[in-house]
Amino acid sequence: MAATSTRTFRPSAGQRRLGAKLIGAALSLAFVLVFNFFLFRVLPGDPAKNLTRNRLVPAEQVEVLRESFGLGKPLPQQFAQYVRDTLSGDLGISYKFRRPVSEVIAERIWPTVLLLGLSTLLSTAIGLWIGIRGAWRRNSVFDRVSLGASLALYAMPEFWLGIMLLIAFGVGVGPLPGLFPTGGLSSPDTELASLAGVADVARHLFLPCLTLTLAYIAEYALVMRSSLLDELTEDYLTTARAKGLRDALVLRRHAVPNALLPTTTLIFLNLGFIVSGAITIETVYSWPGLGLLSYEALRTPDYPLLQGVFLLFSAAVIIANLIADLLYAYLDPRVRTG
Amino acid sequence: MTATQPAPAAPEAAQGPILEVRDLHVHFGARRGKGPTAKAVDGVDLQVQPGEIVALAGESGCGKTTLARSILGLVEPTSGQVLYRGKPLGRGTAALKPYRREVQLVLQDPTGALNPRQSVYESVAEGLRIHGVKGDEETLVADALARSGLRPPRRFFLAYPHELSGGQRQRVVIAGALALEPSMLVADEPVSSLDASVRGEILALLLGLVRDLGLSILVVTHDLGLAWNIADRLAVMYLGRIVEQGPTETVLANPRHPYTRALLSVVPEVHHLETQILSGEPPDPTRVPPGCRFHPRCPALASGEAARAGVDDRCRNEAVPILRGVAEHHAACFLTDESVKKESERRPRTRGSHAEGLQ
Numbered sequence: 001m002a003a004t005s006t007r008t009f010r011p012s013a014g015q016r017r018l019g020a021k022l023i024g025a026a027l028s029l030a031f032v033l034v035f036n037f038f039l040f041r042v043l044p045g046d047p048a049k050n051l052t053r054n055r056l057v058p059a060e061q062v063e064v065l066r067e068s069f070g071l072g073k074p075l076p077q078q079f080a081q082y083v084r085d086t087l088s089g090d091l092g093i094s095y096k097f098r099r100p101v102s103e104v105i106a107e108r109i110w111p112t113v114l115l116l117g118l119s120t121l122l123s124t125a126i127g128l129w130i131g132i133r134g135a136w137r138r139n140s141v142f143d144r145v146s147l148g149a150s151l152a153l154y155a156m157p158e159f160w161l162g163i164m165l166l167i168a169f170g171v172g173v174g175p176l177p178g179l180f181p182t183g184g185l186s187s188p189d190t191e192l193a194s195l196a197g198v199a200d201v202a203r204h205l206f207l208p209c210l211t212l213t214l215a216y217i218a219e220y221a222l223v224m225r226s227s228l229l230d231e232l233t234e235d236y237l238t239t240a241r242a243k244g245l246r247d248a249l250v251l252r253r254h255a256v257p258n259a260l261l262p263t264t265t266l267i268f269l270n271l272g273f274i275v276s277g278a279i280t281i282e283t284v285y286s287w288p289g290l291g292l293l294s295y296e297a298l299r300t301p302d303y304p305l306l307q308g309v310f311l312l313f314s315a316a317v318i319i320a321n322l323i324a325d326l327l328y329a330y331l332d333p334r335v336r337t338g
Numbered sequence: 339m340t341a342t343q344p345a346p347a348a349p350e351a352a353q354g355p356i357l358e359v360r361d362l363h364v365h366f367g368a369r370r371g372k373g374p375t376a377k378a379v380d381g382v383d384l385q386v387q388p389g390e391i392v393a394l395a396g397e398s399g400c401g402k403t404t405l406a407r408s409i410l411g412l413v414e415p416t417s418g419q420v421l422y423r424g425k426p427l428g429r430g431t432a433a434l435k436p437y438r439r440e441v442q443l444v445l446q447d448p449t450g451a452l453n454p455r456q457s458v459y460e461s462v463a464e465g466l467r468i469h470g471v472k473g474d475e476e477t478l479v480a481d482a483l484a485r486s487g488l489r490p491p492r493r494f495f496l497a498y499p500h501e502l503s504g505g506q507r508q509r510v511v512i513a514g515a516l517a518l519e520p521s522m523l524v525a526d527e528p529v530s531s532l533d534a535s536v537r538g539e540i541l542a543l544l545l546g547l548v549r550d551l552g553l554s555i556l557v558v559t560h561d562l563g564l565a566w567n568i569a570d571r572l573a574v575m576y577l578g579r580i581v582e583q584g585p586t587e588t589v590l591a592n593p594r595h596p597y598t599r600a601l602l603s604v605v606p607e608v609h610h611l612e613t614q615i616l617s618g619e620p621p622d623p624t625r626v627p628p629g630c631r632f633h634p635r636c637p638a639l640a641s642g643e644a645a646r647a648g649v650d651d652r653c654r655n656e657a658v659p660i661l662r663g664v665a666e667h668h669a670a671c672f673l674t675d676e677s678v679k680k681e682s683e684r685r686p687r688t689r690g691s692h693a694e695g696l697q
């Protein structure tokens with residue numbers, strides 16, 4: 001009868017959990033918002049001066065610039081303005097591009113989404129496949145080779161892997177010509193909307209995507225392998241096998257779904273971090289996404305733009321975290337109804 | 339293999355045992371060929387008659403689980419045979435499938451035995467789906483739950499294992515087995531992970547199944563008291579061998595093997611035996627002693643009783659023959675079992691199929 005009483009309890013418990021998670025995420029976002037504001041006011045460097053770096057600009061003009069960016073006002077007023085603007089989607093004007101930050105970000109977000117989306121899909125699919133196969137055929141040649149390769153890849157810093165691949169396939173080694181372009185999103189003068197344009201973008205996408213995919217395959221394969229190995233010792237697999245279920249189905253219906261639980265969470269957690277992790281890869285390959293944009297903003301330094309990008313990266317981590325939590329609760333009845 | 343072995347002429351043999359194990363060996367090779375092999379099951383003969391509860395008792399590590407698993411075809415025997423209704427088990431999942439509907443497994447820990455992400459309904463229905471059982475699935479599941487004592491069954495359909503008590507979980511496991519209308523259960527310590535208060539209920543449930551459905555049960559336990567309460571026949575296992583078997587009452591009232599005596603002497607309800615704590619190292623299946631495998635720890639040998647009877651030499655050097663899986667009371671001991679004494683005296687000449695050392 002314990003079952004029934006828990007059952008009537010279930011929706012409210014689930015809702016309470018959901019509510020708590022949402023509030024937690026909202027608080028984190030608010031904190032980032034506040035932190036963001038103060039962080040960028042504390043940083044050294046006068047933005048207006050930085051803007052005019054290396055150029056002789058009359059003091060009055062610097063003052064005008066200062067005014068136009070709202071830097072002249074007292075701090076509390078700046079803060080109120082900042083919160084109001086941010087909430088309405090106005091992230092200020094980029095010093096560098098002299099255009100609204102939201103516009104610049106909107107433009108540069110797509111290359112990043114393309115790069116991260118594709119590499120996440122690929123690394124997830126391949127990594128899970130390798131992990132599952134390795135665990136199922138533990139100690140086979142496949143398992144040993146893939147385990148060794150995964151560990152090596154996992155230990156390798158992303159930027160180093162990126163540079164190696166760039167040299168090998170982009171620049172070319174010895175007599176080998178570079179097979180892929182070394183940077184950018186497309187070659188100059190290509191019509192992006194054409195078939196040739198798509199092929200050109202794909203060629204440019206190849207190396208950065210390969211780098212990110214390899215970097216994450218390793219992690220997913222290792223996590224999947226170890227969580228499946230854990231799962232494979234569970235008694236309920238013996239029960240299923242003793243009932244006559246074929247081994248392949250025991251794996252597919254019982255072991256893998258349960259082993260996927262920790263892996264799924266990891267993938268979503270990672271998703272938040274890959275966004276910021278893309279900075280290195282995009283910089284190595286001059287891939288014109290948000291990563292490269294942050295690098296450019298950092299060099300100026302373009303505070304409003306940095307602020308905007310930073311806000312977006314933090315939001316990505318927080319939201320990915322939230323999704324991971326919710327997904328875990330959805331997938332695991334012990335959390336869902338416990 | 340010993341396929342030509344004649345069936346023992348026990349009175350029940352008219353119908354034949356539902357399950358028979360013949361000279362079964364399960365040896366686990368050491369990892370990557372290094373180290374010794376573990377002889378987890380090292381020559382076991384066992385029979386289970388229809389409608390009978392047989393208890394398999396013995397201390398931890400003596401090979402009970404390995405024997406149970408090989409009976410279910412989950413572990414490939416190194417040699418020997420398992421026969422169900424007189425037919426040897428097939429090899430491979432496809433060949434074993436019909437058998438796996440007839441003989442169901444109940445594991446020790448119901449928390450682990452149920453998939454945590456499956457509801458009670460899904461767990462119970464899984465077997466029905468695997469075997470394509472005809473009929474209304476919901477009714478079949480509900481019936482199985484009700485028969486296992488979960489009433490009203492429909493209330494439990496959507497519950498998950500973590501929402502149930504240990505006893506309820508074990509009932510779900512049993513329901514999953516019953517749904518397939520098996521003729522036999524193999525239960526590996528079915529109550530040892532449960533609270534003492536619910537053990538009795540689960541045992542009563544198992545007894546009821548034998549009475550109402552005519553099931554046969556092989557129940558693995560390290561608790562002789564439990565065997566006493568439910569089993570018709572008792573087999574005591576030591577280091578991969580059955581060292582004594584027979585009708586439960588006879589064995590417990592008059593244990594022959596010094597090992598059984600020692601085990602029994604520490605059961606709280608037993609007063610007619612002097613308490614004996616076994617000394618010596620716990621048995622190691624990678625190092626089976628020569629002679630009687632119990633001799634390094636045997637109180638009868640240590641006390642000189644065996645020497646007085648003039649069998650101490652044989653205890654140390656001569657392999658004890660494998661006990662036949664027959665109904666009568668037998669013990670694998672030179673000192674206390676007349677037939678063993680005689681059979682082994684004949685052994686060098688006849689090389690009977692039960693004798694050890696043929697492999």
Ligand SMILES: Nc1ncnc2c1ncn2[C@@H]1O[C@H](COP(=O)(O)OP(=O)(O)OP(=O)(O)O)[C@@H](O)[C@H]1O
Pocket residue numbers: 366367376377378396397398399400401402403404405560623
């Ligand atoms: N897969 C395996 N590989 C190697 N050795 C094994 C394996 N399974 C069991 N063994 C060994 O075989 C022996 C018998 O184990 P088993 O689990 O059958 O004992 P048991 O009687 O069920 O013990 P318990 O009462 O603790 O459950 C043990 O020494 C164990 O270490």
Ligand code: SF4
Pocket residue numbers: 595596597630631632633636637638639644653658670671672673674
């Ligand atoms: S055969 Fe000898 S050593 Fe073995 S149990 Fe009997 S008396 Fe003890």
Ligand SMILES: [Mg+2]
Pocket residue numbers: 402403404526
């Ligand atoms: Mg066991």
